[in-house]
Amino acid sequence: MLNPEFPNPIPDWNDQIPVPVLTVRCADQKLLFLNRAARELFGDAAKPGLDGAALFPDQKVLQRLLDSMQQGNETAHAEVVLKNASKTCRYSITANAAEDTSGTRIAVLALSEMVAEVSKPEKAKFRSDITMCWGIFDQAAVGIALFDRNLDFLDVNRCWLDMFGYTAEEMSALCPNDLTLPEEDFLTYERAEMLLEGKLDQYRGEKRLVRKDGSLFCGDLSASLLRDGKGTQSVILCFLIDITDRKLVEDKLQASNEQLEAQLAQNRLLQERLRDLAVRDPLTSLFNRRYMEETLRRELLRAAREDRPLSLVMIDIDRFKPLNDTYGHPAGDLVLKELAALLLRHLRSEDIVCRFGGDEFVAILPGAPLMTAAQRAESCRLAFQDLRIVYEDQVLTSALSIGVSEYPRHGATGEDLLFQADSAMYMAKRAGGNRVMVWG
Numbered sequence: 001m002l003n004p005e006f007p008n009p010i011p012d013w014n015d016q017i018p019v020p021v022l023t024v025r026c027a028d029q030k031l032l033f034l035n036r037a038a039r040e041l042f043g044d045a046a047k048p049g050l051d052g053a054a055l056f057p058d059q060k061v062l063q064r065l066l067d068s069m070q071q072g073n074e075t076a077h078a079e080v081v082l083k084n085a086s087k088t089c090r091y092s093i094t095a096n097a098a099e100d101t102s103g104t105r106i107a108v109l110a111l112s113e114m115v116a117e118v119s120k121p122e123k124a125k126f127r128s129d130i131t132m133c134w135g136i137f138d139q140a141a142v143g144i145a146l147f148d149r150n151l152d153f154l155d156v157n158r159c160w161l162d163m164f165g166y167t168a169e170e171m172s173a174l175c176p177n178d179l180t181l182p183e184e185d186f187l188t189y190e191r192a193e194m195l196l197e198g199k200l201d202q203y204r205g206e207k208r209l210v211r212k213d214g215s216l217f218c219g220d221l222s223a224s225l226l227r228d229g230k231g232t233q234s235v236i237l238c239f240l241i242d243i244t245d246r247k248l249v250e251d252k253l254q255a256s257n258e259q260l261e262a263q264l265a266q267n268r269l270l271q272e273r274l275r276d277l278a279v280r281d282p283l284t285s286l287f288n289r290r291y292m293e294e295t296l297r298r299e300l301l302r303a304a305r306e307d308r309p310l311s312l313v314m315i316d317i318d319r320f321k322p323l324n325d326t327y328g329h330p331a332g333d334l335v336l337k338e339l340a341a342l343l344l345r346h347l348r349s350e351d352i353v354c355r356f357g358g359d360e361f362v363a364i365l366p367g368a369p370l371m372t373a374a375q376r377a378e379s380c381r382l383a384f385q386d387l388r389i390v391y392e393d394q395v396l397t398s399a400l401s402i403g404v405s406e407y408p409r410h411g412a413t414g415e416d417l418l419f420q421a422d423s424a425m426y427m428a429k430r431a432g433g434n435r436v437m438v439w440g
């Protein structure tokens with residue numbers, strides 16, 4: 001068994017070992033060596049230099065063991081079912097990491113038999129028992145398959161074969177995992193073992209399955225245990241329903257649901273935007289008069305409930321008409337926007353700043369007593385007086401007349417407070433403008 005390209009890293013006395021032992025190069029799964037017991041098990045086709053994965057019906061088994069070695073594990077275990085001309089048997093594989101003389105990482109695999117051989121006649125008897133008891137087996141409109149504990153197909157019905165497009169003979173040469181995509185599994189040995197040991201009543205899963213012609217379909221698989229009358233033998237009974245059409249409908253439904261949700265989210269945004277537009281002044285983006293009146297009512301109720309003061313500040317630009325007339329309406333618009341931004345900068349975020357109309361603005365200051373509100377109004381007045389607004393190479397300056405009233409000192413209703421703040425503002429105008437006056 002020596003091959004110059006794949007030298008045997010282990011001396012020939014390994015041939016004396018009665019269990020199958022083989023070595024595999026971790027990097028490329030190449031077989032390096034098989035002892036006599038392994039050669040007998042795997043037959044003449046198994047030679048150094050070949051792909052080790054080809055020895056096992058489930059080709060992922062070797063890959064998993066080698067991956068474990070590559071990750072630095074010194075040992076790893078797996079179970080496989082192997083069949084040759086004379087018998088089918090389950091083996092436990094113990095893999096040990098090693099290095100050959102050139103330092104290449106190799107895996108030494110030792111196989112030990114686990115399950116007593118199930119003879120072909122016994123299998124056939126059990127199969128015919130089941131088939132006999134179950135006359136409708138072949139005519140059922142769902143796919144039905146019977147597996148033994150080694151996951152060998154015992155029987156499949158017509159529907160199962162039609163689903164996959166294989167003949168019964170072709171199907172019997174496959175293992176269940178050949179029916180799924182490589183990254184998925186159909187029914188693992190571990191799950192089969194759990195079913196057989198009663199640790200799992202039923203296994204159910206949606207699978208992407210591969211037909212003989214390579215096309216895919218979706219199947220709803222359920223697997224459970226079926227025992228013979230004496231309870232000595234058991235098989236795994238699988239039902240398979242083609243759910244491709246249902247999945248397509250579900251996928252379409254999900255896509256249209258997602259579309260609907262996106263549309264709803266967009267509608268919500270639009271509604272919010274509309275609500276916003278309804279309460280905001282388009283030029284300055286401040287709240288409009290309608291919103292101010294509603295808010296003032298609400299804030300007065302809150303002030304009464306919490307026994308706190310509330311001040312109202314009425315602001316009007318002095319001689320705004322001449323400014324408009326001299327520099328034009330767009331210049332006036334710019335001044336209104338600059339004033340709006342200044343008020344927002346000088347008042348607290350909890351204060352409600354509104355454009356009352358024309359060149360008049362109102363600020364509601366919840367919790368602010370009269371003097372505090374007057375001081376804030378004064379700081380706005382001073383800042384506006386110093387503001388230099390540049391419009392088409394012209395520097396625009398202006399001033400504010402401001403009136404302040406306070407709840408509960410001057411009145412209990414919004415109308416009262418607005419009237420008093422407005423009156424105080426006109427007093428400021430009459431006194432020459434550019435000043436703050438408080439009511440009373």
Ligand SMILES: Nc1nc2c(ncn2[C@@H]2O[C@H](COP(=O)(O)OP(=O)(O)OP(=O)(O)O)[C@@H](O)[C@H]2O)c(=O)[nH]1
Nearest residue numbers: 316317318319320321322324329330332333358359
């Ligand atoms: N640019 C501009 N002007 C506006 C807007 N709304 C109202 N106005 C003008 O604002 C001016 C307000 O004039 P008045 O109420 O006489 O106020 P005023 O000239 O400031 O007079 P006093 O307040 O007494 O100093 C009017 O000329 C309106 O046309 C607007 O949105 N943009």
